[in-house]
Amino acid sequence: MKGRATWDVRATNFAKKTFNPIRDIVENMNITPHPDKPMIALSIGDPTVFGNLRPAESVVDAVVDSVRSGKNNGYVPATGTLQARQAIAEYMTCPGAPVEAKDVIICSGCSCSLDLCVSVLCSPGSSILVPRPGFPLYTTLAEGFGCTSKYYNLLPEKNWQVDLVHLESLVDDTTVAIVINNPSNPCGSVFPKSHLRAIADIAVKYKIPIIADEIYDNFVFEGEEYHPIASVHPELPVLACGGLTKRFLVPGWRMGWIAVHDRNGAMQEVLGCLRTLSQRIIGSNTIVQGALPDILSKTPQSFFDDTLKQIQVNARYCYESVQKMPGLTPILPQGAMYMMVRINMDEFPEFATDLEFVEAMVAEESVFCLPGKCFNIKNFFRIVLTVPEETMKVACQRMTSFCIAHHTGQKQTKIHEDS
């Protein structure tokens, strides 16, 4: 037949399978706050919403200069300007993991970086290994391409380190990549070097490349160390995804990148194809690209320190408060801007799921946290730690009241964060 008999325009499977579980869960949740208590949203991973965390002035100035210069309005290579890629290469280079401008692809935010990585590796019938609990975007992106996500467990009792035996058991001949998210959303965990090496060993053993979601690079609390996974093993090919989003407190600016750590020439085809794929949408805006050399090299260390200090103060305070709340077990984070809390469900017989728990906490206390369900784990919820200190205190008071009101039975033994 020529054309269609009715106006019945169908969307592709690619589009229909692109499915964001967080959005779906949140849209179907009952999140009506208590009418007498202003809502406290500890749910959104956007450090800018409360006004306490702002980008560095020098960063804003660099962007203003970039716009005013009139030099950054035109088309640039789809992978980004040489200067911007060079700045990223310098920023990312570290012992054991040098990066050159030619290895960098600039993208419209880290989501776009991950989209390109998935587009280049995930085909129908393949699978990727993704963390549980984890950021759901990996699965959202892969499903469209007919690629299955297999979930490897993170262990709460081991600071959310990877269950290596489980990870290894999931590798098979369909595995095209292992996704590592370090520091982690939603866990706030930061992997020590030895653990990264153990993960790398598995990847190298089976010759599976890593997609490293390092959007929280360097976002670690005092005393912790951040290591890019590419730096721990000289033979491991890594697509390292990063960006300005979190550390520079500018999620809306959509500045992300991929650094391709080719090893043994394993990533030559992939690198070439990433460059071609970047032409589908022609990268990220030139205003921020023009400012990138200044942003990455001139932002004062004190800016990063101040941000992390605020978050760490909240993390400590919130951890200690939650520890005292009956029926809850917090897992102390080492970085990023989240803390996971286990709900000892036996002690809250009113609620069948973490979702119900979270909904009731909104209804009664106007404190909104995302349920574990959003990250594919049961009986947890996630707290965002970027709120002002005062707000965090109020939130903790309200959560305490909520737990006291609903808790029945004994407080369970704590998980030791340093066990």
Add this chain to the structure above:
Amino acid sequence: MKGRATWDVRATNFAKKTFNPIRDIVENMNITPHPDKPMIALSIGDPTVFGNLRPAESVVDAVVDSVRSGKNNGYVPATGTLQARQAIAEYMTCPGAPVEAKDVIICSGCSCSLDLCVSVLCSPGSSILVPRPGFPLYTTLAEGFGCTSKYYNLLPEKNWQVDLVHLESLVDDTTVAIVINNPSNPCGSVFPKSHLRAIADIAVKYKIPIIADEIYDNFVFEGEEYHPIASVHPELPVLACGGLTKRFLVPGWRMGWIAVHDRNGAMQEVLGCLRTLSQRIIGSNTIVQGALPDILSKTPQSFFDDTLKQIQVNARYCYESVQKMPGLTPILPQGAMYMMVRINMDEFPEFATDLEFVEAMVAEESVFCLPGKCFNIKNFFRIVLTVPEETMKVACQRMTSFCIAHHTGQKQTKIHEDS
């Protein structure tokens, strides 16, 4: 087998099939300019490269204000902020084609808009109808999804209007969309309302939605009129793609959009899926989004008039010059920023193809135009009209010398642009 025996990381078909013919052709071309003559690149569709065309001051100010305000750093909905979508809706609304904020998806440039349209409509085994000559991105985007491009002819002797009989003959049961690019790259043509209606009638007859690439909206010379195709037929569902890129002279800013003209509810599924797809990369940067209401409503008309005047002066001058060059036949443009020139190949026996002609013109005269091959048509080349007037004059002199040097035989009769 578990994993791989060798480090043999393969890219997906999606990535491998994403292929940009312009880039491929240009990279394999011999474009060594004459050593004594500075290169004049009449090849790049970037109005900003020569410095004569700059964005309006008010637009730059709006962006600076947006950055300085500190209000546009955070995440916004993946489809864009309500204010920005509202501004776009107002900008695009016209008699017969109202647009509301809820119908708008903000994208990272018009390329990204087209990518989303293709992603939502083009599945394996389907086909889209695209113009020849035409912008090659449609095919680049569709191929990855296993969708075939079928080329409908534009008629140079009719101001590059669509060969409607040919267009209709290409419709079959695999057709998922007709792509219309008006005003056109590479033709510089602007379709009159009656012609748009004739195209719309075919689309409605077979119930095929239109993807309208209207990135050159309103970019028409004095005396010409621009009509969005959605405005000509009340029953035609259209995905109208636009952006700031061309008219506002800021290609690097990556601000594009889709306005979904749903008609008879035909596009409900598609609209929903476009919204989901926008979450893959989370739209465009918030700095420009924040400035969009001002940009779209406060840019003085004189700015647009000045831009078009410069281009039109070049168009007239270049058209008249090329008319006098032996062996060449220019087609007068009505808008956009390009002019197509037919090479009467019989009269240049030295050159077997437009590509060879263009290469020789670079080698001898350092004037670089893209060959018709880049746009899927033989025996033409495209001239970009955004260069400074003086440069255009020098280019025309050099092209004249080139034609005189290589031409043999009689000058053919002209095609009349108003025939």
